[in-house]
Amino acid sequence: MAEKIKIAQYWGAGCGGCDVALLDIDAKILDVHAIAKVVVWPIGFDGKLKEIEAMPDKSITVSFYNGAIRNSENEHVAKVLREKSAVMIAFGSCACFGGTPGLANVTNKKEIFETVYKNTPSTDNPNFVTPQEHYKAKEGDLELPKFWDSVKTLDEVVDVDYFMPGCPPTVNLIAMAVDAVAKHVTTGAPLPPKGTVIASDKTLCDECKRERVEKGKRIDKIYQAYEIKPDPKKCLLDQGLICIGPATRAGCGAMCPNAQMPCRGCMGPTSGVTDQGASMLSALSSIMNITDKEAQMSEEQIMTMMMQVKDPLGTFYAFTLPKSPLRRIVTEKKRKG
Ligand code: SF4
Numbered sequence: 001m002a003e004k005i006k007i008a009q010y011w012g013a014g015c016g017g018c019d020v021a022l023l024d025i026d027a028k029i030l031d032v033h034a035i036a037k038v039v040v041w042p043i044g045f046d047g048k049l050k051e052i053e054a055m056p057d058k059s060i061t062v063s064f065y066n067g068a069i070r071n072s073e074n075e076h077v078a079k080v081l082r083e084k085s086a087v088m089i090a091f092g093s094c095a096c097f098g099g100t101p102g103l104a105n106v107t108n109k110k111e112i113f114e115t116v117y118k119n120t121p122s123t124d125n126p127n128f129v130t131p132q133e134h135y136k137a138k139e140g141d142l143e144l145p146k147f148w149d150s151v152k153t154l155d156e157v158v159d160v161d162y163f164m165p166g167c168p169p170t171v172n173l174i175a176m177a178v179d180a181v182a183k184h185v186t187t188g189a190p191l192p193p194k195g196t197v198i199a200s201d202k203t204l205c206d207e208c209k210r211e212r213v214e215k216g217k218r219i220d221k222i223y224q225a226y227e228i229k230p231d232p233k234k235c236l237l238d239q240g241l242i243c244i245g246p247a248t249r250a251g252c253g254a255m256c257p258n259a260q261m262p263c264r265g266c267m268g269p270t271s272g273v274t275d276q277g278a279s280m281l282s283a284l285s286s287i288m289n290i291t292d293k294e295a296q297m298s299e300e301q302i303m304t305m306m307m308q309v310k311d312p313l314g315t316f317y318a319f320t321l322p323k324s325p326l327r328r329i330v331t332e333k334k335r336k337g
């Protein structure tokens with residue numbers, strides 16, 4: 001029997017959902033077991049960083065890195081795994097675009113620490129003690145990772161071969177990647193070109209079965225999901241719910257609209273779009289008739305319409321703020337002021 005390939009699965013700044021998703025592949029796990037040995041998986045079994053550092057370069061066949069880069073440890077392990085792996089996959093929206101941890105880029109380390117260690121009602125910390133990077137205890141010197149000011153994507157710190165978006169990636173996408181690697185290992189079939197996003201390049205609206213009114217229909221009012229009971233067959237956006245489908249990559253099977261919930265955009269944008277939030281804002285302006293009418297509308301009227309969107313940043317950039325051209329909200333002025 002041929003020697004098994006080596007797989008690593010690591011979590012940076014994430015929630016653990018991506019690790020669980022890898023276990024969700026049901027019978028495909030047997031295909032993985034047949035060809036692969038998992039050599040790094042902190043959530044599954046104990047392992048020491050020194051053991052990974054001691055591995056020969058490129059001796060791990062594929063590394064799946066989930067979670068964003070929030071601190072020096074996330075970045076260091078990403079760099080070590082890159083060195084030790086032949087193929088590096090950014091697994092899940094946090095690794096690909098920053099994900100929900102990336103929304104912390106509206107603030108900075110100082111403000112996060114002040115909130116967490118001082119200003120939260122349940123915190124009792126009169127001396128404002130915060131985690132120290134170095135601490136001399138009687139048992140020896142202790143070290144904690146450095147907490148960065150900004151959340152970064154995996155490809156900001158290492159060279160990434162493939163991207164698998166989703167929060168978490170769906171079983172069909174994971175199975176597609178497992179199949180590709182299995183065929184490559186067993187038959188020598190070529191892997192996809194470097195940089196490939198393992199998902200469709202159509203928009204979610206293309207795979208959503210809900211009926212859309214392409215022209216003519218415009219909305220005047222935006223609703224929150226709890227405010228209306230939408231028609232189960234019609235497009236949610238046409239019914240006034242902000243569904244990010246027009247600005248989102250297909251591949252999940254339109255899971256959320258199928259369950260009567262608007263898409264939040266976790267698959268990120270298609271390859272032709274650099275800024276998912278701006279793309280959705282433009283789609284929304286068009287469906288609210290702002291673009292056609294703006295010559296006749298006052299700025300105040302446009303503002304009133306757009307102010308119906310609660311939490312615009314969390315709505316349009318829930319998963320992609322660090323990857324967008326905005327990258328982060330500038331807080332320098334606030335800090336100096
Ligand atoms: S992509 Fe989603 S499921 Fe995966 S680590 Fe990030 S938040 Fe969790």
Ligand code: SF4
Pocket residue numbers: 204205206208209210211212234235236237238243244245246254257262263
């Ligand atoms: S906007 Fe949402 S509900 Fe409407 S077609 Fe697109 S994905 Fe489906």
Ligand code: SF4
Pocket residue numbers: 166167204248249252253254255256257262263264265266267268
């Ligand atoms: S419908 Fe949207 S939010 Fe839901 S899983 Fe698909 S891409 Fe993600």
